[in-house]
Amino acid sequence: MSSPSAPPDSLSSTIGYESAIECTWDVIIVGAGVAGCATAILAAKSGLKVLLVESKSFPREKVCGGCLNVRAQDALRRLGVDHELQAAGSVRLSELHVQVQGVGRIWPIPSLLSVRRSTLDTILVRRAIECGADFLQNTTAVLPAENGQVHDLMEVELRCCEGLQSSDPLSQFKPKAAQARCLVIAAGLNRSALRLQRDWPSDIAPDSRIGVQSLVSLESLSESAPELHGMLDSNRGRLHMLSSHHGYVGICLTDGDLIDFAAALDPKRVSSAGGIGPAVCEILEECGIKTHRAFADCHWMATSLLTRTSKIVAKPGVFLVGDALGYIEPFTGEGMSWALDNAEMLAPNLVRIVQDPRTKDQAVRDWEVYVQKQRRFRHRICRWVAKQARHPTRSQWVVQACHWIPGFRTRILKKAVQ
Ligand SMILES: Cc1cc2nc3c(=O)[nH]c(=O)nc-3n(C[C@H](O)[C@H](O)[C@H](O)COP(=O)(O)OP(=O)(O)OC[C@H]3O[C@@H](n4cnc5c(N)ncnc54)[C@H](O)[C@@H]3O)c2cc1C
The missing domain is CATH 3.30.9.10 (D-Amino Acid Oxidase, subunit A, domain 2)
Structure with missing residues (x-):
């Protein structure tokens, strides 16, 4: 048991960096916040082969009212x-x-x-592992500059943030490509996962x-x-x-x-x-x-x-979820609720794509419709409250x-x- 104010016990990766590169995954999820973990749990429960990649070492705190x-x-x-x-x-x-x-x-x-985010997110990662997902921490994932698609597989560059997990200590400086049928970008406000991509613009107020x-x-x-x-x-x-x-x-x-x-x-x-x-x-x-x-x-x-919104919410085989789609003010619980809702909506689409890659384009259209509808109706009152709070x-x-x-x-x- 943790002492009262101690952070939750530390978590270990369930797979090494080199092994993660060698596998072909159904889904690679970038970011082990609420959106990423929930997607990992649901996708793994549906029988998909899931890799959850996180740049930080768990447990980690993050800015949130909790x-x-x-x-x-x-x-x-x-x-x-x-x-x-x-x-x-x-x-x-x-x-x-x-x-x-x-x-x-x-x-x-x-x-x-x-609840503290270190506590919540650690519980969620444990649950994802329990459901069959692999977890790789201290590893930054970035979509490659060129369209990283090889046949039906998408590529994402993984950079090990510490030498310890790799047999080759220099590999931390050399990102290597991992392959999956679908990529889920759940990296929060941080756009580092998309930094090499020119065609994923985001509006900052x-x-x-x-x-x-x-x-x-x-x-x-x-x-x-x-x-x-x-x-x-x-x-x-x-x-x-x-x-x-x-x-x-x-x-x-x-x-x-x-x-x-x-x-x-x-x-x-x-x-x-x-x-x-x-x-x-x-x-x-x-x-x-x-x-x-x-x-x-x-x-x-x-x-x-x-205050930012991603103009593009998905491309064939790549989906944004949670704060990566845009931030919702103020923090009365809508941010994490939105992230969890995204995961529940996306998981069945991921299963469909893995079973039949021809559904990729339809899945993008479905995701666009869902996000647009939610932005228009569900977030209206949050935007209104946030606007009043400025005056x-x-x-x-x-x-x-x-x-x-x-x-x-x-x-x-x-x-x-x-
Ligand atoms: C001040 C403040 C208070 C808030 N209070 C509340 C609240 O009380 N209730 C509420 O519901 N919401 C609140 N929110 C909003 C809430 O924090 C977010 O909506 C929620 O965290 C979104 O979850 P996420 O999984 O999308 O992103 P995050 O929780 O940000 O998780 C993203 C994860 O991705 C990792 N990551 C980032 N880039 C990479 C990369 N390239 N490779 C690998 N990993 C990467 C990060 O380390 C992080 O662990 C608040 C936000 C702020 C700023």
Whole structure:
């Protein structure tokens, strides 16, 4: 058993780099986040020969608020990991505190589940392995510059990030091609898997923010941010969303008795404030919460610019899933839910392509229709909430309207959190 705030136990690759290159795979999945792992579980359960490639060494943290909405929890139950999540100490959140500068309200919400990404993703990789997928970590996958298609097989270049896994220590500098019938790019916001490709453009919004995160122990806040400590300790099942002009911060308790601070920040404000920590402190202060310097100095992780959309979502034999398709703001659980939904929709297509490669073109068209429809309808309310969050006065009106018109509040919360 892990100690309370220790990360989950480390994971080993199930296959060596050289062996992964020698095999012919039904599916190679790039990225072991929620989208990649869920696709790996479902494809392996359907009997496909699956390789899940991850550039980092597990367990790894990643920038995320870690809140799973009801839909995501249902999908995780279908993947068979709900008991593990419970055993890992995930935390139920049943109240939402929204604070837009001076205006704040607290409402009951459909139950969210809070879990660290190192915990969740490790559980998912273990499940994928259990279902028969092979896992290769410390290995970066990149689509080759030239159309990497050999007959019906797609090629992807694998670069071992550490010499240890390869019999030839120099191989870490020489990427080698692995072959599969289908490729799934589940590499998140990071476009490194597509960096050699010119025809996978992605739109980045000019006013895009960056995502940041810090995990700190509840105990340490008693010194660095006593007000926050009191707020979080008095009600452990409450998610706090604090918003101001230059960004918003989500705060909640997560497994290991840690507090997850996840924020979307205006990059210009980060520069003018003198760093990520001070910029987060400014938002807290505008919402009436004072912190000490030690809080700003805690370890912050950051993403690249968040608001982006991939114009092309698939090509014959290659599919984008999860954040690789585009990022969904704000983080009330829709990001991971979308990633899980993608996996459930894509897995049957992968099986069909492996059984009959002639269905590749139809699968691309089906994927385009699905993504377009979801972007238009499912993400509409998220985009609307994210837009309001950029204007504190408007957000304050929305908060007040939610307070005074319960029907309006129920509709928004249901869409945004459920
Ligand atoms: C600040 C912030 C807070 C958020 N809070 C929430 C929340 O509370 N709830 C929610 O549902 N969503 C939240 N999200 C969104 C959520 O994090 C994403 O939607 C979700 O992680 C997408 O999963 P994914 O599998 O597509 O990508 P990721 O989780 O990013 O996984 C991608 C994986 O691919 C690996 N990788 C990248 N490039 C390569 C490569 N070339 N080769 C091999 N591996 C590679 C990475 O190391 C990583 O492990 C938040 C996002 C941000 C930025």
